[in-house]
Amino acid sequence: xxxxxxxxxxxxxxxxxxxxxxxxxxxxxxxxxxxxxxxxxxxxxxxxxxxxxxxxxxxxxxxxxxxxxxxxxxxxxxxxxxxxxxxxxxxxxxxxxxxxxxxxxxxxxxxxxxxxxxxxxxxxxxxxxxxxxxxxxxxxxxxxxxxxxxxxxxxxxxxxxxxxxxxxxxxxxxxxxxxxxxxxxxxxxxxxxxxxxxxxxxxxxxxxxxxxxxxxxxxxxxxxxxxxxxxxxxxxxxx
Amino acid sequence: xxxxxxxxxxxxxxxxxxxxxxxxxxxxxxxxxxxxxxxxxxxxxxxxxxxxxxxxxxxxxxxxxxxxxxxxxxxxxxxxxxxxxxxxxxxxxxxxxxxxxxxxxxxxxxxxxxxxxxxxxxxxxxxxxxxxxxxxxxxxxxxxxxxxxxxxxxxxxxxxxxxxxxxxxxxxxxxxxxxxxxxxxxxxxxxxxxxxxxxxxxxxxxxxxxxxxxxxxxxxxxxxxxxxxxxxxxxxxxxxxxxxxxxxxxxxxxxxxxxxxxxxxxxxxxxxxxxxxxxxxxxxxxxxx
Numbered sequence: 001x002x003x004x005x006x007x008x009x010x011x012x013x014x015x016x017x018x019x020x021x022x023x024x025x026x027x028x029x030x031x032x033x034x035x036x037x038x039x040x041x042x043x044x045x046x047x048x049x050x051x052x053x054x055x056x057x058x059x060x061x062x063x064x065x066x067x068x069x070x071x072x073x074x075x076x077x078x079x080x081x082x083x084x085x086x087x088x089x090x091x092x093x094x095x096x097x098x099x100x101x102x103x104x105x106x107x108x109x110x111x112x113x114x115x116x117x118x119x120x121x122x123x124x125x126x127x128x129x130x131x132x133x134x135x136x137x138x139x140x141x142x143x144x145x146x147x148x149x150x151x152x153x154x155x156x157x158x159x160x161x162x163x164x165x166x167x168x169x170x171x172x173x174x175x176x177x178x179x180x181x182x183x184x185x186x187x188x189x190x191x192x193x194x195x196x197x198x199x200x201x202x203x204x205x206x207x208x209x210x211x212x213x214x215x216x217x218x219x220x221x222x223x224x225x226x227x228x229x230x231x232x233x234x235x236x237x238x239x
Numbered sequence: 240x241x242x243x244x245x246x247x248x249x250x251x252x253x254x255x256x257x258x259x260x261x262x263x264x265x266x267x268x269x270x271x272x273x274x275x276x277x278x279x280x281x282x283x284x285x286x287x288x289x290x291x292x293x294x295x296x297x298x299x300x301x302x303x304x305x306x307x308x309x310x311x312x313x314x315x316x317x318x319x320x321x322x323x324x325x326x327x328x329x330x331x332x333x334x335x336x337x338x339x340x341x342x343x344x345x346x347x348x349x350x351x352x353x354x355x356x357x358x359x360x361x362x363x364x365x366x367x368x369x370x371x372x373x374x375x376x377x378x379x380x381x382x383x384x385x386x387x388x389x390x391x392x393x394x395x396x397x398x399x400x401x402x403x404x405x406x407x408x409x410x411x412x413x414x415x416x417x418x419x420x421x422x423x424x425x426x427x428x429x430x431x432x433x434x435x436x437x438x439x440x441x442x443x444x445x446x447x448x449x450x451x452x453x454x455x456x457x458x459x460x461x462x463x464x465x466x467x468x469x470x471x472x473x474x475x476x477x478x479x480x481x482x483x484x485x486x487x488x489x490x491x492x493x494x495x496x497x498x499x500x501x502x503x504x505x506x507x508x509x510x511x512x513x514x515x516x517x518x519x520x521x522x523x524x525x526x527x528x
Binding site for chain 1: 286289291292293310311312313314315317319321324325326327328329330334337338341342343
């Protein structure tokens, strides 16, 4: 499995040389809002994770990989692992960029240091992982092109489900876990503050550690479901 | 006799094409040539053997093991050549070798570089800069560098010059000499089969019309030519791949004696067919089951 990850990075190694440079430069456009800065970093990282499937599709190397003595689950899990490595690279670049721009634009009252925090990291990781975990079952089922076209529709459907769950929670607890209205009202104010606020206010009895545990369980479950769906799709895919 | 490949009642259905009840056996120590017109199902069959596509029903055993259950083990013993080798064009030949070496425990680096030199594939050149024939040579070098027991090749001689083709066919014959290895390759170049193949399998519209030894094919099959007056519903049943013109007919038979008995006293000639004749008549003529 690690051989496949190595292969992914090896055959795209030249592509990775200019990436950090462009990542940091592109993020400079979004330094006036922590929310936009975070969103842009998540989207850029997602594009980076797409680069390997896109290169593979362009050169049609999937046929060669399918002829290698590797099991189908290994091919799928390796693709997830590579993406997780890329998300970590994206996170490092995101953090470095925020520190870098905060220091050079100090006089312009730009302070992105708050994203270099536990909450900032969690938000970045959460969204990046969510994008990847939702995209890959589509990619293994439909191929890169079709998956990219259907992904926005899929995201809208997922958002609708989250919105519905939120509505039900509001009815039961009287509290909303979605803060879209507040963010829209004051887009400059970081969503990270809302995030921290929510952690502290959700229930006094729930500690941060428990909250992290719940989040870890949710993401592990989501990862397992996503990987098993992808393995099933890849097994029956025509290569 | 160990069977390198044993396929029984294999079926695969696409929306516009079906591979029907494919059965064939290839013993170790032999070369099988797969022929048939474009779109007959040769590539699909090769992909099914490699478990690159899922079958609907049937059994495929490679060295006695099911190709789905023992997928990884079987693939490690197969040297595969794709009809259009796709490698990232910006990589160098030696870099592709390095990628392959990670996946085969039997990979022999020296053999790969020796084969590259022998096949005149420049190891420091980028794949983009290679001609189609050189890319095919690279593909062959990659397939031959891990001491595969079973060479599975989809049109490996396409795009190669006649000199290299002949060398390659000789190499195939050398490979199977230890009687443990086997070679299966598809081709449109019938002279390659006449030169090397021990078994010939003809596939047409997803069905195998015959899968027999080359000697058996040339002993049993004949090309029959005669006037149209011979043809009637009864005599037509004797032929395969019947082709009529205003001057007469041409057809194949796999039962020379029956033709002799039924057409005694009639004006016809019987000749030894070439593989080209067989391929042409079976794909263009009327086929009787």
